[in-house]
Amino acid sequence: MNQKIWLSSPHMGGNEQNYIKEAFDTNWIAPLGPNVNGFENDLQNYLDRAAHVACLSSGTAAIHLALVQLGIGLNDEVLCQSMTFSASANPIIYQGAKPIFIDSELDTWNMCPMHLEEAIKDRITKGKIPKAIILVHLYGMPAKLDKLLAVAKKYNISVIEDAAEALGSKYKGRKCGTFGNFSILSFNGNKIITTSGGGAMVCRNLVDKEKTIFYATQARDNAPHYEHTTIGYNYRMSNISAGIGRGQMEVLDKHINLRRKINTVYLDLFKAVDGVTVMQELNENYYSNFWLSCILIEKEKAGFTSEELRLALEKENIESRPLWKPLHLQPIFKNCSYYGNGECESLFKKGLCLPSGSNLSSKDLVRISTTIKKFLGHFK
């Protein structure tokens, strides 16, 4: 059997182990230490010098603490993109609040500004002003930020920017992860960089950063003994994980360029294929890290479905995956409200994510291309 080709797997730069060794040599084996501070500085310098970053145990933890700091509690309503990973919405439930799901638009596949406003107006007539908006940059593609932020501003609703998939992506030249009242990043195993598991909160000021760290380290008040006036969490990043992150930051831009190159390979491969489109940036305002390269397949024109292509790749031990299943269609969220007209549902039916890791070898790419070409040959 051929070796498995993954959708996206960890890709070390080489220096990660030196940072870990330093942590062992100095006995900083704790959820704090020089690597944590170093990784936070690296992220701040990369994103925006005005950003204030707190490293946490996961992206999910960061979304949870953003909701906590925005004061979201029992029965509050939070607007969330429907087409996303469940981790975008799960923390709403942790807080006893209610997710209200919003459809995608077809240019970026992210939250539709029109349906967002429609939802806000309707919730207000029903007597409730939504407390926050969680928007996502799926697969690294920046959302329509100008329009979404204008709606948020018009109704004075806070924005949590889920940039878990979009480190290094830019909208109008500004890095994703710097647009929200709180923005979050993920360093899970298959993300653009990994710390083997981890995340970060990007704050707009030092006070919010310090508050994030306070909540993430069990909310200890200032006293010699352990004194608590609020509920805390154990969400801080370890100094070992942060060491991996520091090494990964050294190769981040190099790895983004590799992923963008893989995207052009797929563009070439499918350019003459009727009914298949490779997801692209709408115009020069959008710069995607192309964390994953995705295609849409129109069955009527192409003669095959995304599932048939997925199975053909699987047969050759090549991983591909349907797009995120919209959350309003998930059994666990079936009682939640949804505003839209099913765009995300049709994207889910037609879409496929293709292997996109920065560590794919040229041999891997040939194997993928050959398998796809052979498959396409059946439909000529």
Ligand SMILES: *Cc1c(COP(=O)(O)O)cnc(C)c1O
């Ligand atoms: C990965 C991911 C998360 C969660 O991050 P973790 O670090 O795995 O907790 C949240 N939102 C999106 C869109 C993601 O892709």
